Amino acid sequence: xxxxxxDEWAALGRRIRKEREQRGLTQRALADAADLSDRYISNLxxxxxxPSPKALxxxxxxxxxxxxxxxxxxxxxxKPFDADLSRLASILRDASGEDRETVIDFARSxxxxxxxxxxxxxx
Numbered sequence: 001x002x003x004x005x006x007d008e009w010a011a012l013g014r015r016i017r018k019e020r021e022q023r024g025l026t027q028r029a030l031a032d033a034a035d036l037s038d039r040y041i042s043n044l045x046x047x048x049x050x051p052s053p054k055a056l057x058x059x060x061x062x063x064x065x066x067x068x069x070x071x072x073x074x075x076x077x078x079k080p081f082d083a084d085l086s087r088l089a090s091i092l093r094d095a096s097g098e099d100r101e102t103v104i105d106f107a108r109s110x111x112x113x114x115x116x117x118x119x120x121x122x123x
Contacts, residue, residue: 006047008074009044009047009048009049009050009051010046010047011047011073011074012044012047012051012070012071012074013044013045013046013047013048014045014047015070015071015072015073015074016030016041016044016045016059016063016070017045019063019065019069019070020041020045020063023063025063027041027042027045030059030062030063033062034055034058034059034061034062035058036055036058036059040055041059044059053067053085056070057089060089061093066086066089066090067085067086067089068085068086068089069086088103091103
């Protein structure tokens with residue numbers, strides 16, 4: 001992992017720890033609430049692991065904050081993306097599991113189609 005990415009994940013880990021501690025939660029309590037392992041939470045907080053979007057959403061939900069709030073004070077090349085992720089999470093939060101999968105499948109198909117179209121134009 002590049003140094004920049006390690007710094008980003010370490011900053012994100014510190015943010016998760018800060019939010020957790022402000023709520024008086026242990027790593028195990030956060031892990032249980034987010035349906036993750038306490039080792040996973042420990043690795044995230046230590047900056048040793050990069051979280052999946054699904055894990056970030058689960059952690060944010062367990063902390064009762066928006067997923068984008070986890071990126072406050074986190075230096076990141078993904079900052080412009082954070083607001084979009086937060087908006088999507090808000091929309092999907094109340095959707096059924098089937099509806100969430102439909103939206104995810106649509107987004108994946110849309111992006112892949114755009115990539116293929118762009119690639120064919122370059123030829």
